[in-house]
Amino acid sequence: MNTQAIKELLYKMADDLLIIGHRNSEWTGLGPILEEDISFSSMAQDKIGQSQAIFQLLNDLGEQEPDTVAFMRGAAQFHNARFLELPNGEYDFSLVRHFLFDHADQLRFEALANSSYEPLAKVAKKVKGELKYHVFHANTWLVKLGQANENSHNRMQAALNQAWNYALGMFEESAHEDALITEGIFEGELALRDKWLATITPIILKAGLQIPASNEWQPIYGGRICQHTEHLSPLVEEMSEVFRYDPTAEW
Amino acid sequence: MYGNAYIDPNDKAAQMIAGEDPQKLAEFEARIAKGEKIEPKDWMPKEYRKQLVRMIEQHAHSEIIGALPEGTWITRAPGFKRKLALMAKVQDEVGHAQLLYSAAETLGKSREAMINDLITGKSKYSNVFNYPAFTWADACIIAWLIDAGAIINQVANAKGSYGPYCRALDRICTEESFHLKYGHDNVVTLATGTPKQREMVQAALTRWWPPIMHFFGPSDKISNHTEILMRWKVKMASNDDMRQQFLNMYVPKIWDLGLTLPDPNLKKNAEGKWEYTEPDWDEFKRVVNGDGPCNAERLAVRRNAEERGRWVREALNTTESKYIVPLA
Amino acid sequence: MIKSLDPRITRAEIDLENPIDPLKELDQWETYEVFHQKRRGDQHMHVGIVHAPNAEMAFIFAKEQYGRRGLSVNIWVVKTRDVYSSEYDDSDIFETVPEKQYREAGGYKVMEKINKYKKGV
Ligand SMILES: [Fe+2]
Numbered sequence A: 001m002n003t004q005a006i007k008e009l010l011y012k013m014a015d016d017l018l019i020i021g022h023r024n025s026e027w028t029g030l031g032p033i034l035e036e037d038i039s040f041s042s043m044a045q046d047k048i049g050q051s052q053a054i055f056q057l058l059n060d061l062g063e064q065e066p067d068t069v070a071f072m073r074g075a076a077q078f079h080n081a082r083f084l085e086l087p088n089g090e091y092d093f094s095l096v097r098h099f100l101f102d103h104a105d106q107l108r109f110e111a112l113a114n115s116s117y118e119p120l121a122k123v124a125k126k127v128k129g130e131l132k133y134h135v136f137h138a139n140t141w142l143v144k145l146g147q148a149n150e151n152s153h154n155r156m157q158a159a160l161n162q163a164w165n166y167a168l169g170m171f172e173e174s175a176h177e178d179a180l181i182t183e184g185i186f187e188g189e190l191a192l193r194d195k196w197l198a199t200i201t202p203i204i205l206k207a208g209l210q211i212p213a214s215n216e217w218q219p220i221y222g223g224r225i226c227q228h229t230e231h232l233s234p235l236v237e238e239m240s241e242v243f244r245y246d247p248t249a250e251w
Numbered sequence B: 001m002y003g004n005a006y007i008d009p010n011d012k013a014a015q016m017i018a019g020e021d022p023q024k025l026a027e028f029e030a031r032i033a034k035g036e037k038i039e040p041k042d043w044m045p046k047e048y049r050k051q052l053v054r055m056i057e058q059h060a061h062s063e064i065i066g067a068l069p070e071g072t073w074i075t076r077a078p079g080f081k082r083k084l085a086l087m088a089k090v091q092d093e094v095g096h097a098q099l100l101y102s103a104a105e106t107l108g109k110s111r112e113a114m115i116n117d118l119i120t121g122k123s124k125y126s127n128v129f130n131y132p133a134f135t136w137a138d139a140c141i142i143a144w145l146i147d148a149g150a151i152i153n154q155v156a157n158a159k160g161s162y163g164p165y166c167r168a169l170d171r172i173c174t175e176e177s178f179h180l181k182y183g184h185d186n187v188v189t190l191a192t193g194t195p196k197q198r199e200m201v202q203a204a205l206t207r208w209w210p211p212i213m214h215f216f217g218p219s220d221k222i223s224n225h226t227e228i229l230m231r232w233k234v235k236m237a238s239n240d241d242m243r244q245q246f247l248n249m250y251v252p253k254i255w256d257l258g259l260t261l262p263d264p265n266l267k268k269n270a271e272g273k274w275e276y277t278e279p280d281w282d283e284f285k286r287v288v289n290g291d292g293p294c295n296a297e298r299l300a301v302r303r304n305a306e307e308r309g310r311w312v313r314e315a316l317n318t319t320e321s322k323y324i325v326p327l328a
Numbered sequence C: 001m002i003k004s005l006d007p008r009i010t011r012a013e014i015d016l017e018n019p020i021d022p023l024k025e026l027d028q029w030e031t032y033e034v035f036h037q038k039r040r041g042d043q044h045m046h047v048g049i050v051h052a053p054n055a056e057m058a059f060i061f062a063k064e065q066y067g068r069r070g071l072s073v074n075i076w077v078v079k080t081r082d083v084y085s086s087e088y089d090d091s092d093i094f095e096t097v098p099e100k101q102y103r104e105a106g107g108y109k110v111m112e113k114i115n116k117y118k119k120g121v
């Protein structure tokens, strides 16, 4: 097994989930209606829980404790896609991001359920039910708001336009792509991106929305090689604030 | 958490039942005396309905506003275990608001009307949430001791007479037991941890003690009015009794950890009653009436949340929707 | 703008002075009654309501509000307005005379006859 390649795959997944989980948790207590607040918080918890499971796999491969790795690195050591660190904005953007990310996430885990790297395959199978709910939630909201009234349609379309190139950035290839594919660990980012496009396109159309024209696609990469927007660093600092107050302590 | 709504002491007992059909009133009181619950569509005295709406509504507001001081630490909670637990706890509080608004709705006040009364400041919520959670330890003290106070109140109210409120409280109390354990675990971790952690938790406890002593409200004036509310099982325990129960259960646990409380007069006397310095009720009133450290922020945040969510709610409002008071 | 102790609030850029229009009627949508089934074989139990704009979202909300802990296999949601309910004032319609032993198992006692028959044989 190519441990280096596996670690890189695990890091980007764990960081994606950790950061989107934190962003989504920022809505807790502030959501558009109580019931949705509860649902969205559950999904944020799921994301952070899934991230923990993957940091545990990294720990099993010799990396430090999940808490240390997740909460004590600086922004320049994070591998999440830039898309996920962007501030929440309004609920339209948060929902569109949730839709675009969660489909990618579900397809990624679906593929990994057959990974030759068994510990990861195990985790992937375990989270199947959670992801099914997340995607059902995302699809329902997108389809309803996409065509509910003019305002909601325009907002969702604008959010989709704003999100699109960032979302494409989720599929930034790694230097280990070939190793992952030939060893049967993971099908690779390009294959995942094709599946993702095939899955989300009909849903976006059903919502009465349009995917930006493909000649305008310019994936925003950089996250996978730890180059981030200015938005990540304040969040990462918050995440470690209490630990840093007394690094010798158990919290 | 936090069902410590207090009942307007200026209402006169006689006014409470003025104009009520004596026969129906007698049947209503007999039902409660037998230990039976009142259900939404039952006949009930106007005052019973009014007091319950006020109480349940204030309780609901307290849950949703209470999500804010603890939410302060969501992005900063240290480590996976604490983070996930805090997220789940704050989520539960939002869920409690949902359950309680639903119970109040069965009495005929819409959720919209209740939210409007909250954000305009017309309706109150538990005063403790007008204080800030400065440090992680503040969030831990809230989770332990404010939830502990809330549980005392909620367990009492769960034996009240109004079916939908009792049902909501039964479910809420189950979740509160997780909150209490979570809060205690946190405080114990800090108190038995490093010197910096101990200092942090002691400072938070000192800060929170006055609001905690305020939590159950001033001593009730014993009047015919409160007697009727107790007979109707709207008010289930006096504020002082609940405060005594709280002190009795938690002061020893606090002292066990070697923490100190900022009241030199706090002690259990020979009759087993707790003595303490009378809390500053002027400060309490001042904060209830809007002049606390966080009142303005809390309401501004609520208004902002309602406003930012409005387009979402409006978009999905269909013309054929029709509001019907929930059944149970 | 509020500079809050809560970084989430600071990021949300909230004005301290922000009067808003009151919520209108139906702003919070209508309500659905939620029925929850713990395990296969159990009855669905009424557990409460959710406010929702349509049935799918009522389900999405009910799943987390009423099913996020413990066991669940199924949920029904029904618009409150579609539920026909009897009146508590009419609960005496459930009362009946006790002389209806003919439809209770306890109303049938055959041992006496059997014993009498056996003695006679
Ligand atoms: Fe609560």
Ligand SMILES: [Fe+2]
Residues within 6 Å of the ligand: B001, B093, B147, B150, B176, B179
């Ligand atoms: Fe609580």
